[in-house]
Amino acid sequence: MLVRELTFRGFRNLHPGHWQPDTGVNILYGENGQGKTNLLEACWLFTGGRSFRGARDSEMVTFGQEQVNLKLDFFAGGRDQQAEINIRTRRQVSLNGVALPSAARLAGVFRGVVFSPAHLSLIKDGPEGRRHFVDSAYCQLKPAYVGALTEFQKALAQRNAFLKKIKEQGCASRDEEELLSLWDHTLAAAAARLTIARSQYILHLQPLAADIYNGLSGGREQLSLSWESPVYTQDATPADVARNWEQQLQAARHADKSAGFTTVGPHREDLSLCFGDKPVRVYGSQGQQRSAVLALKLAEASLLQRVTEEPPVAFLDDVMSELDVSRQDYILNHIDGWQVFITCCEPSSALRMQAGKVFEIKQGVLKE
Ligand SMILES: Nc1ncnc2c1ncn2[C@@H]1O[C@H](COP(=O)(O)OP(=O)(O)O)[C@@H](O)[C@H]1O
Numbered sequence: 001m002l003v004r005e006l007t008f009r010g011f012r013n014l015h016p017g018h019w020q021p022d023t024g025v026n027i028l029y030g031e032n033g034q035g036k037t038n039l040l041e042a043c044w045l046f047t048g049g050r051s052f053r054g055a056r057d058s059e060m061v062t063f064g065q066e067q068v069n070l071k072l073d074f075f076a077g078g079r080d081q082q083a084e085i086n087i088r089t090r091r092q093v094s095l096n097g098v099a100l101p102s103a104a105r106l107a108g109v110f111r112g113v114v115f116s117p118a119h120l121s122l123i124k125d126g127p128e129g130r131r132h133f134v135d136s137a138y139c140q141l142k143p144a145y146v147g148a149l150t151e152f153q154k155a156l157a158q159r160n161a162f163l164k165k166i167k168e169q170g171c172a173s174r175d176e177e178e179l180l181s182l183w184d185h186t187l188a189a190a191a192a193r194l195t196i197a198r199s200q201y202i203l204h205l206q207p208l209a210a211d212i213y214n215g216l217s218g219g220r221e222q223l224s225l226s227w228e229s230p231v232y233t234q235d236a237t238p239a240d241v242a243r244n245w246e247q248q249l250q251a252a253r254h255a256d257k258s259a260g261f262t263t264v265g266p267h268r269e270d271l272s273l274c275f276g277d278k279p280v281r282v283y284g285s286q287g288q289q290r291s292a293v294l295a296l297k298l299a300e301a302s303l304l305q306r307v308t309e310e311p312p313v314a315f316l317d318d319v320m321s322e323l324d325v326s327r328q329d330y331i332l333n334h335i336d337g338w339q340v341f342i343t344c345c346e347p348s349s350a351l352r353m354q355a356g357k358v359f360e361i362k363q364g365v366l367k368e
């Protein structure tokens, strides 16, 4: 996977231009607020995900302008390809000249992994970010999973709308109870696809993450990951998982009707990160938490490379300066031979990293 050229216009503070990175390590340096993260963010959008800063599309349009135009020439799957993303009121996306119905369809076409200090929120914040991490990592591995996610969201929204109506009415008629059972069935089938994908993804990620954490931390404690779902066991078939969800939904029906929404389901699952049986969030020091996130991300990258047999592009936004030299080296060795983008404030750190190319960004203007 290689970025050949990024062309940008109307993206945040970046002056319109082209960027041709090296096929190896690229260093982007500049003072705070100059546009380093913006440039990575623009590239990252081509992985089909949301902005890694969680920004809305409208926030990415340069102040006072009407639209964003991004074009990425990249090498993937053994050939040169081109994708375009235009943001006006909504995103318009095309791949090799063919319009796509949504940006999510780029998932699995252009693959990348991003490391950012903001990812500490994966440990510190609530389960939504962890579900999003697993879902988007899995989308890049199995692009068809995007469809499963959409289907689940649709079924959930419809069941919720129905529950809300029942709550407002005060009670449900017999017809409505029957209809609710149909919704339970549809939602359970969609839910099972998510639960199985997430659980199996984490099963594959677990040994890699544990191994990497061991390497990063010198082996003092053991990192373990597991997907927390009330319905999944390793020997369960997809039909079992769907049946279990249906039972859970039926058991929660009374509560759901009075809440006016669905209180059980994959939208309540979580990724657990522990040292032994102790949650990293509660017992990990700042440094241990940082290493745990790094291990999670490096494991994601390893799995992506292993399954697709093509290294993803690595975006390291502001992370190197926070790490000691041995951890920096661990990362650089791990992704040796990949195309890497590293942002930092100090150009001198570039010397250690044997950069292919070094770029400076000043007030949104890029110079090699
Ligand atoms: N939509 C936008 N239009 C113009 N400038 C923006 C927009 N969004 C953010 N910025 C500017 O981008 C700069 C931050 O760029 P960023 O890439 O985060 O900096 P850094 O080099 O520190 O990574 C800030 O000066 C901010 O005002």
Ligand SMILES: [Mg+2]
Pocket: 036, 037, 038, 317, 318, 343
């Ligand atoms: Mg930044």
